Amino acid sequence: MGKPKVVVADPLAESALAGLGDYDVRHCAGKDPEALHAALRDADALLIRSGTRVDREALAAAPELRIVARAGVGLDNVDVAAATEAGVIVANAPLSNVLSVAELTVGLVIASVRHIVPANTALRNGRWERAAFTGTELAGSTVGIVGLGHVGTLVAERLAAFDMRIVAYDPYVPQARAAAAGAQLVGLDELMARSEFVTVHLPRTPETLGLIGERELRLARPTMRLINTARGGIVDESALETALKEQRIAGAALDVFEVEPAVDSPLLAYDTVVATPHLGASTAQAQDRAGLEAVAAVRAALSGEPVAGAVNRVPAR
Ligand SMILES: NC(=O)C1=CN([C@@H]2O[C@H](COP(=O)(O)OP(=O)(O)OC[C@H]3O[C@@H](n4cnc5c(N)ncnc54)[C@H](O)[C@@H]3O)[C@@H](O)[C@H]2O)C=CC1
Numbered sequence: 001m002g003k004p005k006v007v008v009a010d011p012l013a014e015s016a017l018a019g020l021g022d023y024d025v026r027h028c029a030g031k032d033p034e035a036l037h038a039a040l041r042d043a044d045a046l047l048i049r050s051g052t053r054v055d056r057e058a059l060a061a062a063p064e065l066r067i068v069a070r071a072g073v074g075l076d077n078v079d080v081a082a083a084t085e086a087g088v089i090v091a092n093a094p095l096s097n098v099l100s101v102a103e104l105t106v107g108l109v110i111a112s113v114r115h116i117v118p119a120n121t122a123l124r125n126g127r128w129e130r131a132a133f134t135g136t137e138l139a140g141s142t143v144g145i146v147g148l149g150h151v152g153t154l155v156a157e158r159l160a161a162f163d164m165r166i167v168a169y170d171p172y173v174p175q176a177r178a179a180a181a182g183a184q185l186v187g188l189d190e191l192m193a194r195s196e197f198v199t200v201h202l203p204r205t206p207e208t209l210g211l212i213g214e215r216e217l218r219l220a221r222p223t224m225r226l227i228n229t230a231r232g233g234i235v236d237e238s239a240l241e242t243a244l245k246e247q248r249i250a251g252a253a254l255d256v257f258e259v260e261p262a263v264d265s266p267l268l269a270y271d272t273v274v275a276t277p278h279l280g281a282s283t284a285q286a287q288d289r290a291g292l293e294a295v296a297a298v299r300a301a302l303s304g305e306p307v308a309g310a311v312n313r314v315p316a317r
């Protein structure tokens with residue numbers, strides 16, 4: 001029997017790749033379905049980040065596959081139900097990068113309200129404009145956190161240190177847990193109406209797609225700034241663009257988009273939008289942790305041991 005075959009379909013930290021030395025490792029461009037399907041033909045394990053879509057077709061192309069290991073949190077790019085039917089373990093690294101996402105979120109809040117990006121652009125273009133870029137202090141303003149899970153809680157704790165009031169919408173979280181994070185649970189409509197900042201920390205599911213749409217944005221204050229470091233599509237981008245165009249909200253800070261790469265997004269045309277290319281997890285520390293956890297999951301699955309981070313149960317093979 002040869003070495004188990006492990007396909008690496010997205011860029012992973014070197015520290016993680018070092019843990020695959022005793023396997024037959026093949027790299028492929030996971031965003032290209034043809035290349036992915038060809039690489040999966042005799043693969044025992046697949047390592048991915050957010051750039052690779054593991055759908056029913058990809059699973060059908062992988063008859064030997066035993067595990068899909070996601071070096072990160074979101075599993076919206078993996079058809080977990082189809083994997084379970086096919087007897088393939090799906091595992092993620094649920095805490096690996098949440099601190100990095102929370103820190104980027106705080107950065108986007110400040111960048112947005114203090115006009116850091118347009119002020120930088122103006123200065124580089126020879127314009128010393130101070131009055132145009134007057135901002136607002138965070139202290140005393142209200143932030144609405146949509147989704148009070150791992151990232152949402154870290155964001156709440158950090159923004160509380162700026163003396164902000166924290167309200168949160170999450171029907172699955174008990175009041176006591178919200179209170180421990182310094183947040184008051186409210187309904188989504190109340191959150192939209194009360195907040196100067198609304199920050200989204202939900203998984204992308206059929207239930208959350210379009211959760212913040214035209215109706216919700218119409219409840220917002222004209223001073224509201226919307227931050228999304230979770231997933232594109234949870235905020236309806238066309239409704240967001242209309243709200244920005246009509247100046248019904250003050251701005252948005254976006255790390256994620258409905259379609260990525262989002263180089264052609266019409267949202268990029270607005271000075272009131274700060275945008276980053278899905279960088280929430282892009283720190284050295286988060287990538288080391290995510291990659292190492294995903295590799296540990298692969299090693300466990302290929303040796304028939306229990307897989308930490310497995311999100312489904314499949315019969316042992
Ligand atoms: N920008 C980036 O690079 C990254 C983005 N993410 C995204 O952030 C998301 C959140 O991450 P975590 O906080 O770790 O997840 P989590 O699972 O800890 O928290 C999600 C929260 O959303 C709540 N929720 C689920 N459905 C809801 C609904 N319909 N309405 C209101 N609340 C709902 C859950 O109760 C839970 O508390 C991930 O699913 C992922 O898509 C995660 C890591 C990196």
Ligand SMILES: O=C(O)CCC(=O)C(=O)O
Nearest residue numbers: 049050072073074097281
């Ligand atoms: O670096 C990545 O793969 C993106 C991280 C992410 O979006 C996640 O972990 O859910």
